[in-house]
Amino acid sequence: MSSLDSSPHAVEGTGAVPGGEVAKQIPPAAVARLTIYLRALNTLLAEGVERVSSESLAEASGVSSSTLRKDLSYVGSYGTRGVGYEVQYLSRHISAALGLTHDWKVAIVGAGNLGKALARYGGFETRGFDVVAIFDADQMVVGNEVGWLRVSDVADLEAVLERTGANMVVLALPAAVAQAICDRVVAAGVHSILSFAPVMLQVPAGVNLRKVDMATELQILAYHAQRAQTPDHTA
Amino acid sequence: MSSLDSSPHAVEGTGAVPGGEVAKQIPPAAVARLTIYLRALNTLLAEGVERVSSESLAEASGVSSSTLRKDLSYVGSYGTRGVGYEVQYLSRHISAALGLTHDWKVAIVGAGNLGKALARYGGFETRGFDVVAIFDADQMVVGNEVGWLRVSDVADLEAVLERTGANMVVLALPAAVAQAICDRVVAAGVHSILSFAPVMLQVPAGVNLRKVDMATELQILAYHAQRAQTPDHTA
DNA sequence: CCATGTGAATCTATTCACAGCG
């Protein structure tokens, strides 16, 4: 767990510094939700909606309006009191705060069903993520087309990451090989990794690893379902 | 720095009944981590390890040992002071606390790459989840084999859910149709839903919905990567 | 007026530190 904050404290309420952009840290829980607001805003934009209130954006995002307003306050003051938010304007500012102003180049390791699903998932390009490579170890799969990409041999991982300029990697491969590939990815200089492999990966400090695990999600559902089944008399 | 986040969704009735001894609720953050400990324990079991300390189980799970011990304390006292935990014994008790003692029957809606990836994901059966049906709307896909299942027509959703006794549903389908299918699933009496569709689904109270979204995960990585790039001036 | 933006209060989670037991 890296606690790499050196800033004393996020002192809010300072007037907007003209011309100077001081990067203030946004609480992790707020960052996760900001991505959701962003999607809701883009949906509204596609529907031609121009203004939105905290109340209705909150409802569309599944949070309380006070949570939404607090989250937005970490980004800045981009609303109009008594009116609401301009959809496009707010969307732009959240994108900027999240670092989505330039495209990120994503490489996917593993061209099984999951890797292919990710490579073809249309939602990425429209959100600033560009899938630039997909790898597999199976020689029967190397060279196949996936979307508009050709599957590279994982043996060439370092070279292809270098050549394509990938700065994010998604691991969609079996647990058994995940750590080894992860180590190579880190050694190749990629510091942002999203893993779908059902294992705890060890990474050095400074590397950002996120993990998605379907079995975990189902187990959490199971816990709640089981509780709901117990004869729970309220009073 | 990996972060798991716990359920932002469906609320559930609180169970503090005065005078009655009811299963105590485990904090959501702890539930999420208990699934990880469970996997680590099962790995150890497969390796033939019989005992483990909080320190090493914590390391294998990527948490601090105090967090681990606190989490286990919500489940019960199953360790031996001065020694550690018996792997199999602890695993059993965590499983029981999470409601994994009986099998859950999972239906997958959407037989695209993602749906197929999930259906074939071997990790489920060994963890108490049994995939009993997979659906698609495309008549070219209906009837195809996926693993040992045959793809059902989503038109028969209610009938097949009923017949197979599915009590969990995974939505692996396009955003545009997700809400409509979700409504039908809920109406059919399934109260535990895991969605991979990139939209906010609205469900009635009492329904447990969890959401996994790759775009969100990448955006969170982007935020951290962007921050790491900024020249961190320590005043 | 009205909805935003924000301190203050509350609630939840994590960490500390040590008592208690094998």
Next chain:
DNA sequence: CGCTGTGAATAGATTCACATGG
């Protein structure tokens, strides 16, 4: 002893409530 289990302390997130300004 050593390591678990747990109250107490700290840190973080959410909610409340209202001052603020278009």
